[in-house]
Structure formats: structure tokens, C-alpha cells
Amino acid sequence: MADAAGSVAEPVGLELAEQFSSKDQQREAATLGMWAWLLTELLLFAGLFLCALVLRILYPASVTLATTHLKFWIGATNTAVLICSSFTMSGAIVTSRLGFRRLMLGCMLATAGLGSIFLLLKGFEYYQDYNEHMMPFLNMPYLLEKDTSSRLFVDVYYVTTGLHGLHLITGVSILLWLTWQASQPRFLEFHQNRIEVYGLYWHFIDLIWIIVFPVLYVLNR
Amino acid sequence: MTGNERRLLLRRMRTPAITFVVLLLLLCSNVVLGATLPFRGAYIVEAVITACMVLTVLLVSMEIVHEPPLIRLFSAVGFFWVTIMFGMTLVDYLSR
Numbered sequence: 001m002a003d004a005a006g007s008v009a010e011p012v013g014l015e016l017a018e019q020f021s022s023k024d025q026q027r028e029a030a031t032l033g034m035w036a037w038l039l040t041e042l043l044l045f046a047g048l049f050l051c052a053l054v055l056r057i058l059y060p061a062s063v064t065l066a067t068t069h070l071k072f073w074i075g076a077t078n079t080a081v082l083i084c085s086s087f088t089m090s091g092a093i094v095t096s097r098l099g100f101r102r103l104m105l106g107c108m109l110a111t112a113g114l115g116s117i118f119l120l121l122k123g124f125e126y127y128q129d130y131n132e133h134m135m136p137f138l139n140m141p142y143l144l145e146k147d148t149s150s151r152l153f154v155d156v157y158y159v160t161t162g163l164h165g166l167h168l169i170t171g172v173s174i175l176l177w178l179t180w181q182a183s184q185p186r187f188l189e190f191h192q193n194r195i196e197v198y199g200l201y202w203h204f205i206d207l208i209w210i211i212v213f214p215v216l217y218v219l220n221r
Numbered sequence: 222m223t224g225n226e227r228r229l230l231l232r233r234m235r236t237p238a239i240t241f242v243v244l245l246l247l248l249c250s251n252v253v254l255g256a257t258l259p260f261r262g263a264y265i266v267e268a269v270i271t272a273c274m275v276l277t278v279l280l281v282s283m284e285i286v287h288e289p290p291l292i293r294l295f296s297a298v299g300f301f302w303v304t305i306m307f308g309m310t311l312v313d314y315l316s317r
Contacts, residue, residue: 206278
């Protein structure tokens, strides 16, 4: 809302919940809770990364053969898209701290849009894999049928990227819901902290993909 | 938006913008290495670049350095745990 001086900044703050003694304690508890959850997610993904790396050590030729059939350039583009989305999410956090609600909403929508572009590209990649018979878990011929070890790596690829995609779908959905909440009057005055805590989740999704891309697509290609 | 607000916004966006550019440059390096495979040990450089990208996101984008000590400790212990898991497993397979 613009004031007489032309300022668009709104009051920013946090509504103190009764179980906390101070706003700082409430803020810290929310951040710590998000980190606790993110670390369990990290352990989940770390197991999959380790599987992929062990397969690379045990069956290097089979894995190299399988990776040549992955869509390297779509993976690279998707990494760039997520890095852009991390930038817009940082923009949303910065503008929320400053109380620039309209800018913040724009940044949040841009982040959701970039997340959706990632999902569309991933869907297109899966569609191409399907056409090339690179889905060994389906009841159809598998392109690398003679190389049974490659199937292990391809299965890990689908589990990892599928799980990451699921997190991204959840992330975009929550972000759109949060954007709707943030569009309500006085949101920043009472709930600015939600943007910060959600931002951690989005950056974490980006971080996981930053590891997925080299582990599955790039190493010893 | 007043001139002061615009300047404040630009100043606050400087770190995210620099992080964005750094991450894109690191990604470009990894993509070039992956696409051309210029030498046998390229995977070591790719792994180092990836580690730099992860640290950049953790320390700057996720702002761990500005968090209270308890959260810093918590996140460090979590990533250290993963390092132990990777280290012990890979030492086993790589030393066979």
C-alpha cells in the first residue's frame, strides 16, 4: 500500500504463538524444525546417491552405456532452471523482509513457474525415454536388454529423479498456496517467517538436484 | 517505491545475484566437462565443482552462516553424518 511519500513497504513481523516466550525463540524453533526435516530428506537422497556411485564402481561400462542414453542437455537445462528458481526464491525472501508484498508475490509466482517448467521438461524427458524403450520396469522391451547390470542404474535413476520430482510437485503446490495466503492483507505483519522457512525447503530441492545432475548424468559420461 | 527503498532493495539483492551468477558459472564448467570429457580424471574436477555448488547453496542461499549456533551445529552434524556414510561405503568399494 503506497503511503504519502510513495513507499510501498508494509510492516513486517511475526505473531507470537502462546507456547513461545519470544518471537526470536519462535523463529528459531521454526527454522530448526525445518532443518530437522530437511536432514531426514538428505539421508533419504544420500542413500540413493550412494547406490548410484557404488553401481558406477561395480559396473562402470554398463553405467556409462546407460548414461549415454540419458538426456544430458535436458538435465543441464533443468539444473539452470532450478538455479534461476533459487534466485527468485531468494528475491521473495529479501522482499518479504523489506515488506514489498507485490514484488514478493511476483517472485513467488516466478519461482512456482520455474518449478513447473522443470517438471514439464522432466515429463518430456520421461516421454522420450519411454519412446526409446529405456524404462526397464515397464512390461515392454528394454533397449539395453543384453546388459542386465545397466538396468540397476536405470532403476536408481528413475527412483531418484521420480522422488525429486515428487518433492518439486509438493513444493510448487505449497508455494502456490503460500502465495495465495501472502496475497491476503497484513500477511507480512504476522507471518513473514513462513516465507523464510519455506525458502529453506525450496533451496534444498535445488541443492538435491545440483547433486543429482552430476551423479546421474555427468560423471564419466 | 521510493529511491531509498529501491537502493535498499538493490543492496539486499546483491548477494543473491552474485550467488546466482557463481552457481551458473560452476554449472557451465560441469556441463562443459561432461560434454567434452577433456581428460581421464575429469570426474574429480566435476566432483569438486559439485561440492562448491552445494556449499554455496548451503552457506549463502540457505544462510547457515547467519543462523544461531544450534541450527549451525545441527546442519553441520547432519551433513557430517552423510559424509561418514559416503566415506565408509566408498572406502570399502574402492579398496577391494
